[in-house]
Amino acid sequence: MPCVLTTCCVGTVSKMFVQSLVSPLRPVGHSPRIACSPPPLWQGRLLADCVQFGNAMGSGPQIVIPRQARVFASSAIHSITELALRHGAVNLGQGTPDDEHPQRLRDELAASAQADRSRYTAIQGMPALRQALADNFNRELNPALPYQPDDIMVTQGATEAFFIAINSTVGPDDEVVTTDPYYGLYTGSLQMAFGGDDKIERQLKPFPLKLEPLTEGDYAGQPHFVFDMEAFANTLTEKTKAVVLFNPHNPTGAVLNASQLKRMGQILDDWELDHPGQHIMVIADETYRHILFDGRPHVSVAAEPSLQKRLIYINTLAKTFNTTGYRIGSLALPPTPPGAGRDVQDAKAEWMRNLKGLKNVTSMCSPEPIQAMAVVALNQMATPDYYQSLHERYGARRRKMLDHLSRSPFAGHYAVPDGGYFVMVDIGPTLDRLRPEVKTQYQINDADSFVRNFLIPQIKVAAIPGNGLFRDQQQGGRYIRLSFCQNDDTIEAAFRNLEALSTYLTPAA
Numbered sequence: 001m002p003c004v005l006t007t008c009c010v011g012t013v014s015k016m017f018v019q020s021l022v023s024p025l026r027p028v029g030h031s032p033r034i035a036c037s038p039p040p041l042w043q044g045r046l047l048a049d050c051v052q053f054g055n056a057m058g059s060g061p062q063i064v065i066p067r068q069a070r071v072f073a074s075s076a077i078h079s080i081t082e083l084a085l086r087h088g089a090v091n092l093g094q095g096t097p098d099d100e101h102p103q104r105l106r107d108e109l110a111a112s113a114q115a116d117r118s119r120y121t122a123i124q125g126m127p128a129l130r131q132a133l134a135d136n137f138n139r140e141l142n143p144a145l146p147y148q149p150d151d152i153m154v155t156q157g158a159t160e161a162f163f164i165a166i167n168s169t170v171g172p173d174d175e176v177v178t179t180d181p182y183y184g185l186y187t188g189s190l191q192m193a194f195g196g197d198d199k200i201e202r203q204l205k206p207f208p209l210k211l212e213p214l215t216e217g218d219y220a221g222q223p224h225f226v227f228d229m230e231a232f233a234n235t236l237t238e239k240t241k242a243v244v245l246f247n248p249h250n251p252t253g254a255v256l257n258a259s260q261l262k263r264m265g266q267i268l269d270d271w272e273l274d275h276p277g278q279h280i281m282v283i284a285d286e287t288y289r290h291i292l293f294d295g296r297p298h299v300s301v302a303a304e305p306s307l308q309k310r311l312i313y314i315n316t317l318a319k320t321f322n323t324t325g326y327r328i329g330s331l332a333l334p335p336t337p338p339g340a341g342r343d344v345q346d347a348k349a350e351w352m353r354n355l356k357g358l359k360n361v362t363s364m365c366s367p368e369p370i371q372a373m374a375v376v377a378l379n380q381m382a383t384p385d386y387y388q389s390l391h392e393r394y395g396a397r398r399r400k401m402l403d404h405l406s407r408s409p410f411a412g413h414y415a416v417p418d419g420g421y422f423v424m425v426d427i428g429p430t431l432d433r434l435r436p437e438v439k440t441q442y443q444i445n446d447a448d449s450f451v452r453n454f455l456i457p458q459i460k461v462a463a464i465p466g467n468g469l470f471r472d473q474q475q476g477g478r479y480i481r482l483s484f485c486q487n488d489d490t491i492e493a494a495f496r497n498l499e500a501l502s503t504y505l506t507p508a509a
């Protein structure tokens, strides 16, 4: 198979090449290292130790391979998708809705192409899109202190926004606090910010979410994940430079409420009072902010003043408008308070100049027709009716998924999500019930081996193993994440396939 990696632009190619060739970090020794016992996926360090560098290939064409190729966290999500395709498994792993992209937006894209909108735009993004984003944030996040278009940069999805945010904030000796589990696809950007893959273990400080029974609604009494503010407070150190939050949370579906946000702001303010000179940024990813359940309101991290003043806000259109492949998102700096002096405005302008420097390196600008499409999405489609249709669609799929789970071998061992479109299933009891010969035949000892060796190839259902999502590998090894963003047919097909699971289990106690 040809070995070609497509990228979004030459800037990205050069970034990837230079980073992989000339990094002074974690140089690989001269003698080839081929010992290959897999470290936890979480660290994503497999590749470098397995590659033989710089071998001459005899006569004929030759190839030179760098000795210092750096290793970035590989995504369990993408490798699971590849495995699912190879085995024809129904994919409940990756969170890509299989509904159609809205016709209104397809028309806009076609019109942009016909109008030959094919040029570089401003690095920071088209003014019309930054205005549309500011208007959208000011309607939906926190009307009290409005965002201005100059606070906002358009990015290639939340992924590039996070890369830029974290790399402009965090240096080699800093620590970052986030949740355990967390959205593992951001690990590569964190490695880059810390300047080495081996630093993740020491400098990324996760605080666990806790499981509590729901107190109201259709699922009252069943467990859901909640943010634990005391655990958060205990994770801060004198080296903490940034806190990374997901609200709603991927993978657990936990949602921050107003009192938790207030408490978090208080904790950070108090910490800074006790540690003069230390300033802690918050980077909040609210990718799923329009997908909440049981009438729960979305309270943005930006709505809490003591968080908003230190907030880099990450936004994407991917999940709200079904545009995961169009790569369109943004980041926003804290809005300028009324009456702020010239010094504040100059400092913010300088900050944005630096971010533009980073964006220039990664992709230079986001594609013009996609930006034009995003203006239409935000100005014409982002209405209460549209959001209501999202709630209904995903609410129905969540119900379907939870109904099926309650009749499956996983019954009683999953957490009800309050937002987002994933369910975390504790497969510990199922692993205990797998017949010993099945465990031996498929070499199953944790969630990762269960999914890769058995669930995908044998049962024909793909899920994301918790190993790549949790720092705590005891927990990670017993959870899988199932997505319910897929349409009804896909969810039904997955649970039809899952019926076969019972035949591999000993009877329930």
Ligand SMILES: Cc1ncc(COP(=O)(O)O)c(C=O)c1O
Residues within 6 Å of the ligand: 095, 156, 157, 158, 159, 160, 183, 246, 250, 285, 287, 316, 317, 318, 324, 327, 328, 329
């Ligand atoms: C929490 C979270 N952030 C970011 C992303 C990726 O967003 P984008 O496609 O806009 O880069 C995802 C995708 O699943 C996600 O779950």
